[in-house]
Amino acid sequence: MLKVKTPKTGRARRELEKRAPKLVETEKKTLILHGTKTSHVLNAVLTEIYHLKKENSLRYTRKNDSIRPFEAGGETSLEFFSQKTDCGLFVVGTDTLNAENCAKDVNVICTFGSHSKKRPDNLVIGRFYDHHIYDLVEVGVENFKSLQSFSYDKKMAPKMGSKPLIAFVGEGFESVEELKHLKEVLLELLRGEVVENLNLAGLDRIYVCTAVSSNRVFLSHCALRLKKSGTVIPRMELVEVGPSMDLVVRRHRLPNEGLRKEAMKTASEHTKKKVKNVKGDPILGKTGKIYIPDQKLGEMALPNKARGVKRERREAKKNKDSNGQVPKKQKQGGLSTPST
Template sequence: MLKVKTPKTGKARRELKKRAPKLEENGKKTLILHGTKTSNVLNSVLTQIYHLKKDSAVKYSRKNADIRPFESGGETSLEFFSLKTDCSIFVFGSHSKKRPDNLVIGRTYDHHIYDLVEVGVENFKPMETFTYDKKLAPQAGSKPFIAFIGEGFENVEELKHLKEVLLDLLRGEVVENLNLSGIDRTYVCTAVSSNRVFFTHCALRLKKSGTIVPRMELVEVGPSMDFVVRRHRPPNESLRKEAMKIVRDQPKKVKNVSQDPVTGKIAKVYMPDQKVREMNLPNKAKGVKRERREAKRKNEGNEHASKRQKEDS
């Protein structure tokens, strides 16, 4: 039998409560890992992704020889790190002669591998190579726009899958309302061909347009790179249905109440046995007082009669 550990401090209880399943999930955290061998370009790419998602990302700098995506038994360490850091999306970088500058982006469901997309990085330009007014630099943690340009994102299965993964990776916290003045960045993904996507990061400049909605201009601030799709593994249908299941708030069932199509709501009321004789009356009734006075007079009359009989005797 495995021993079940229970939290002993309030901080541990609050942390477990944050990680517990919810109807409205929190924003997804990103786990960034290195493979056995990486290149300078790949190290820079992973660092730039970490800076773009600094508020909701965990980065490990050590090399991991046990992690081998797309291979049986090579994903156990990934699932362990996902459970340890409570991250539901990961970016794994590796470099080899067969697959240079290789990135594997994947998602997890219940801390098990859900799907995987493998891309190669080409024509990488870091943030430091772009010159622009530093006042336009996006603030850390701001909500971004994400634009997908090209018919490939609708027609090609690999690009459709890549679009889903990039949306989860870049969108951050899900919100209902946005303040337009707080949006200062956008990610632009352009489908150049059936297996190549140009990715760039731009700052938004708001200018007057004569209307309520301002005119927006894009200023490229980096990084930018080409993603070449290599391998991808979509989730199986049963796992997808389980992950996409929406649990709605069920109204609490009321006992002894039912609905009738004709009369509407029907309820049964159960009254407990009322022990009237043992009940304490809140106020003394006048009838009770009268009965007590009459009983008292009767008792006094009996006492006087008994005294007279004694005196006569």
């Protein structure tokens, strides 16, 4: 277990407050590590990931013999690095081709050493929760192509720090458990900062993840070209700028149900209050019910001056005139006018 130290200075307290959980979390930093032995391909892959997330990533180039994901006791060093660097994601690359140490017991789960021959160019991606391992996904890298292997107009190169689009193509991301888990991890790794509004002119890149089979995903990085379409919305074209690779899912470990519920808790300030008698319909939209009390019209008091009273009086006066009754003489009074 890691030793927990209480802050003794104001600077240390402020630093801990920055790392404390927030209602709206900022973009998670990515920790990039090397395993016991890494090949030339894995070094290139880790370098490309670091350049794609340069603003929010931290890389250690030294070899780490004590980091062993999927093995009891081999995750302490990862948790130490998470607490030290305040990173929420990690990427570990391992590759060892030692045929003499190949184990025959399939129940032994070990990323390093005995099982390494079966898993060349191994990449482990995972997430932290409260500086502890939350979940793990182990993939193998095949058919890797770096940025330098693509030729295109350099003016179209995506800008550093721009918000990317992510497209997942294939039914496997909805039906296969391994690919569903890989989709969650790739979203956390590639999406960048979560925003509510986005300017269309700032979209210049997209990650396309295609489910080729039940355990293989083709990942490519493309630039977006905005062209005229005759309407307000421009037409977009994809130009592959790299890197691209095939990710073969080997092992994955989901979080237990108790840890998942604790990590998915929503703050009380962000919970929406339930509105009575209001429902949402996909066709009608927002609908509601209004309750009106019974209207007792018989007991309602009419106003003193009704609109129909004057008309009735005029009609009665006309009836009297038609019957030959002489109307009453008006009173004569006031000043008399002189005759001319």
